[in-house]
Amino acid sequence: MKHLLGIEGMTFDDIQAILATAEEMHEVQQRPIKKLPTLRGRTVVNLFFEDSTRTRSSFELAAKWLSADAINVAAKGSSASKGESMRDTLTTLDAMGIDAIVMRHAGSGSVAQAAGWVKASMINAGDGTHEHPTQALLDAHAMLRNFRANDLGTLEGKEVVIVGDLLHSRVVRSNALLLPQLGAHVTLVAPPTLLPPGVGAWNVDVSHDLDAVLPGADVVMMLRVQRERMLGGFFPSEREYTIRYGLTAQRLQKLKPHAVIAHPGPLNRGLEISSAAADSARSIVLDQVSAGVAVRMSVLYHLLAA
Amino acid sequence: MTDFIISGPEFADGTRRDLFISGGLLVDERPHGAETINADGLMALPGLVDLHTHLREPGREDAETVESGSLAAARGGFTCVHAMANTQPVTDTAENAEHIADLGRAAGHVQVVPIGAITKGLAGRELAELGLMHQSRAGVRVFSDDGMCVMDSALMRRAFEWVKPFDGVLAQHAQDAGLAGPGACCHEGELSGRLGLAGWPPVAESVIIARDAQLAEATRSRLHVCHVTTAEGVDVIRWAKTRGINVTAEATPHHLYLTTSEVIGYDTVYKVNPPLRTDEHVEAIRAALADGTIDIVGTDHAPHAPQDKDHAFADARPGMLGLEQALSVVMETMLSTGRLDWAGVVDRMSAAPARIGRTTGQGRPLAVGEPANLVLVDPARRAAVDRNASASLSRNNPYHGRDLPDPVELTMWRGRVTHRR
Amino acid sequence: MPSSQAPGAAQPKSTPERDVTPRAEASTDVKSVMSASEIARAVTRMSHELLELAGGAEDLVILGILTRGVPLAQRIAGAVSDTEGVEVASGELDITMYRDDLRSQPLRPVGRTVLPGSIDNKTIVPVDDVLFSGRTIQASLLALADLGRPANILLVVLVDRGHRELPIQAHIVGRSLPTARNEQVRVSMTELDGVDEVTIESETSTL
Numbered sequence: 001m002k003h004l005l006g007i008e009g010m011t012f013d014d015i016q017a018i019l020a021t022a023e024e025m026h027e028v029q030q031r032p033i034k035k036l037p038t039l040r041g042r043t044v045v046n047l048f049f050e051d052s053t054r055t056r057s058s059f060e061l062a063a064k065w066l067s068a069d070a071i072n073v074a075a076k077g078s079s080a081s082k083g084e085s086m087r088d089t090l091t092t093l094d095a096m097g098i099d100a101i102v103m104r105h106a107g108s109g110s111v112a113q114a115a116g117w118v119k120a121s122m123i124n125a126g127d128g129t130h131e132h133p134t135q136a137l138l139d140a141h142a143m144l145r146n147f148r149a150n151d152l153g154t155l156e157g158k159e160v161v162i163v164g165d166l167l168h169s170r171v172v173r174s175n176a177l178l179l180p181q182l183g184a185h186v187t188l189v190a191p192p193t194l195l196p197p198g199v200g201a202w203n204v205d206v207s208h209d210l211d212a213v214l215p216g217a218d219v220v221m222m223l224r225v226q227r228e229r230m231l232g233g234f235f236p237s238e239r240e241y242t243i244r245y246g247l248t249a250q251r252l253q254k255l256k257p258h259a260v261i262a263h264p265g266p267l268n269r270g271l272e273i274s275s276a277a278a279d280s281a282r283s284i285v286l287d288q289v290s291a292g293v294a295v296r297m298s299v300l301y302h303l304l305a306a
Numbered sequence: 307m308t309d310f311i312i313s314g315p316e317f318a319d320g321t322r323r324d325l326f327i328s329g330g331l332l333v334d335e336r337p338h339g340a341e342t343i344n345a346d347g348l349m350a351l352p353g354l355v356d357l358h359t360h361l362r363e364p365g366r367e368d369a370e371t372v373e374s375g376s377l378a379a380a381r382g383g384f385t386c387v388h389a390m391a392n393t394q395p396v397t398d399t400a401e402n403a404e405h406i407a408d409l410g411r412a413a414g415h416v417q418v419v420p421i422g423a424i425t426k427g428l429a430g431r432e433l434a435e436l437g438l439m440h441q442s443r444a445g446v447r448v449f450s451d452d453g454m455c456v457m458d459s460a461l462m463r464r465a466f467e468w469v470k471p472f473d474g475v476l477a478q479h480a481q482d483a484g485l486a487g488p489g490a491c492c493h494e495g496e497l498s499g500r501l502g503l504a505g506w507p508p509v510a511e512s513v514i515i516a517r518d519a520q521l522a523e524a525t526r527s528r529l530h531v532c533h534v535t536t537a538e539g540v541d542v543i544r545w546a547k548t549r550g551i552n553v554t555a556e557a558t559p560h561h562l563y564l565t566t567s568e569v570i571g572y573d574t575v576y577k578v579n580p581p582l583r584t585d586e587h588v589e590a591i592r593a594a595l596a597d598g599t600i601d602i603v604g605t606d607h608a609p610h611a612p613q614d615k616d617h618a619f620a621d622a623r624p625g626m627l628g629l630e631q632a633l634s635v636v637m638e639t640m641l642s643t644g645r646l647d648w649a650g651v652v653d654r655m656s657a658a659p660a661r662i663g664r665t666t667g668q669g670r671p672l673a674v675g676e677p678a679n680l681v682l683v684d685p686a687r688r689a690a691v692d693r694n695a696s697a698s699l700s701r702n703n704p705y706h707g708r709d710l711p712d713p714v715e716l717t718m719w720r721g722r723v724t725h726r727r
Numbered sequence: 728m729p730s731s732q733a734p735g736a737a738q739p740k741s742t743p744e745r746d747v748t749p750r751a752e753a754s755t756d757v758k759s760v761m762s763a764s765e766i767a768r769a770v771t772r773m774s775h776e777l778l779e780l781a782g783g784a785e786d787l788v789i790l791g792i793l794t795r796g797v798p799l800a801q802r803i804a805g806a807v808s809d810t811e812g813v814e815v816a817s818g819e820l821d822i823t824m825y826r827d828d829l830r831s832q833p834l835r836p837v838g839r840t841v842l843p844g845s846i847d848n849k850t851i852v853p854v855d856d857v858l859f860s861g862r863t864i865q866a867s868l869l870a871l872a873d874l875g876r877p878a879n880i881l882l883v884v885l886v887d888r889g890h891r892e893l894p895i896q897a898h899i900v901g902r903s904l905p906t907a908r909n910e911q912v913r914v915s916m917t918e919l920d921g922v923d924e925v926t927i928e929s930e931t932s933t934l
């Protein structure tokens with residue numbers, strides 16, 4: 001594997017290999033000396049055109065724990081003919097002789113475009129509303145760890161429900177591509193205004209009725225809804241959204257005993273997810289965060305070690 | 307000025323005769339001391355007329371100039387181009403329009419007719435000086451805010467009313483700004499959802515066409531719809547024409563040939579506004595061009611420098627080159643499929659555009675007394691398109707590497723050869 | 728033990744039916760150098776030597792280096808436990824992330840290190856099947872350094888085949904085997920390969 005551009009384009013073997021290695025990386029997180037020499041001398045640049053403290057620090061830690069040199073570049077998103085073109089930004093960095101660029105950008109497909117311009121390995125840390133592959137991998141990894149710890153088997157045959165602003169979400173696209181490959185069944189729940197066009201052709205079921213779907217769920221993944229979308233007419237009011245599509249305290253009662261709650265963060269407490277849900281024992285949100293470093297270490301290993 | 311004898315060309319009606327050119331006109335007597343051009347195996351057609359070209363001068367001379375753009379036009383078999391108003395500064399005054407006409411004259415490759423903006427600065431708020439642009443040396447007849455859609459219905463109505471006395475025509479870029487905002491960059495559908503690109507739904511085109519057609523009806527003025535791309539848009543135009551509304555429409559070569567699946571891979575050369583659409587829409591456009599619901603082919607030639615395109619797909623400037631391959635693509639999609647014959651091609655690419663633009667001396671039949679505006683075409687020759695072998699200053703050519711007809715042998719404008727292979 | 732090196736220098740261990748038509752071909756010469764019973768005896772002796780060197784089983788942690796060091800370590804730990812009558816601590820050490828040859832090889836899957844507890848102040852006994860260049864052991868020393876601070880490290884290997892590239896020596900060796908560089912020493916363990924055997928493979932060309 002030279003690049004990680006998305007779940008699309010990964011083979012099943014790639015996915016399994018990355019998840020298997022991620023499992024071994026947890027051990028490093030428990031040690032007093034959080035260091036493996038494996039990527040010593042490799043250089044990884046975090047090129048973030050969109051800010052994200054969480055994802056960026058996760059990649060930075062992953063690189064450093066593998067002894068790679070890691071730097072962060074906060075690039076300015078430039079619209080056409082203002083300042084440096086995206087291509088110039090990429091090729092300038094590449095010319096410094098770095099090994100990998102972890103890139104986040106508001107433009108869907110931008111990381112794939114960049115891969116055609118540089119010699120370095122490109123890692124997609126989120127491109128527009130297209131994909132966020134390491135997020136999907138860490139989500140699956142966190143779910144698998146939870147199931148194993150509770151003797152619930154694997155993702156095979158599990159029901160994963162994903163709820164929220166799916167139209168503007170790259171996380172849902174990557175998860176919808178990954179989870180069925182691992183044997184899970186995915187149901188998307190969103191108001192009609194927040195569904196991606198052509199979602200009927202995806203390998204998922206779609207529902208507008210959260211209450212009907214929750215009792216069958218093994219995992220409920222809540223995705224964030226931005227308040228500003230109200231101004232675009234995507235939903236009439238925050239309370240209507242929450243009452244019809246939010247994971248309220250009352251909805252927690254409908255869940256199976258072992259069902260867990262996931263959220264990629266950051267949370268909009270009170271909008272898509274209640275504090276009761278976010279803070280409940282079912283929440284694996286913090287496990288997702290620790291899974292994130294392990295998965296990203298695994299990705300860096302698979303792309304850069306050999 | 308050289309006289310010419312063009313010997314043995316075939317005409318669109320299938321007949322064959324020699325053409326005599328003297329003093330810039332087609333004459334009936336064989337001139338003496340003339341240069342003979344052997345046109346055996348070639349067709350002689352009226353020079354092509356483009357109602358929709360972007361020459362980036364003034365403002366973006368790094369991407370194209372009137373000189374380079376009109377040279378590209380001559381290579382494409384054109385003898386006239388209408389230059390859209392979205393330059394920097396915008397062509398919204400008589401002086402700006404005259405300046406562009408002067409540049410065209412100085413370049414001397416094709417007749418360059420400036421298009422005037424409908425609104426000042428293309429801002430969509432106040433009318434531009436439509437009448438003064440018309441009465442200037444530039445003689446503007448076609449007005450367009452292309453690039454932008456005039457969203458204000460009341461303003462659009464006033465514009466229709468203002469141009470009516472001098473038979474002006476409003477050419478609308480039909481894109482409802484609410485339904486397809488500035489970020490919309492890909493035909494809304496399964497592919498846009500999968501690629502994560504903001505969708506541009508067909509209804510954003512058809513609602514504006516419907517509104518404008520009804521305004522044209524109410525004011526009894528003329529509407530021209532730029533670059534129609536949807537089956538829905540075609541249906542509205544068909545309805546308007548059956549009602550006797552004075553509406554004409556245009557299709558671009560790329561919307562006859564390319565589909566939205568080109569966007570897989572996010573190559574920004576395929577980013578264009580309105581976007582490439584699915585097979586069913588391409589088919590609807592071809593059928594409409596064949597039956598005349600769509601009246602003309604307009605290239606929407608849109609040169610862009612690398613720094614305009616080397617961005618994330620959503621951020622790149624939309625637009626493709628079109629002048630040099632326009633005839634090739636029309637031959638490939640309409641002629642060789644039997645949907646148009648040569649007479650039809652001449653109508654859609656020469657006569658009808660000149661009629662809509664009221665451009666005298668262009669789009670005329672090849673008959674004695676008419677200006678010698680013509681193109682000699684080899685109907686059989688093909689070649690792989692090389693984007694680097696272009697007169698344009700830009701290289702955003704979507705046909706690069708594709709095997710297409712390579713027809714243009716010679717272009718003549720007012721009796722002067724402007725391009726020879 | 729004859730080692731075949733130069734083309735045509737040695738005849739393969741041939742059956743009478745072997746075709747001796749002269750043509751250039753590469754074939755693999757496989758020699759068995761330790762049988763199952765020889766391995767068993769070596770394991771017994773090594774476990775006794777280990778106990779003698781360490782002065783007892785207390786504070787011993789026997790770690791098999793993945794992959795073939797693991798069953799070997801388990802046998803040695805078993806033998807030590809039987810002799811002493813106490814369960815000796817054992818585990819497994821994966822050194823993939825510490826290898827110095829990652830960039831020149833296809834990507835390897837990462838195995839799991841399993842430690843019975845802290846290794847601080849213990850006598851750590853890495854166990855491997857073959858000691859060759861010494862780089863695997865170097866990697867295991869780096870791995871152990873990141874896991875804690877042993878009081879002592881005693882290296883146990885079944886076969887020492889020479890050709891060291893680093894100053895590394897095993898404390899306890901099952902069998903010393905002089906080999907040529909281009910020969911392959913294979914240790915097969917029943918737990919992984921279905922049989923106990925040590926073989927040397929060499930390529931010969933016959934003309």
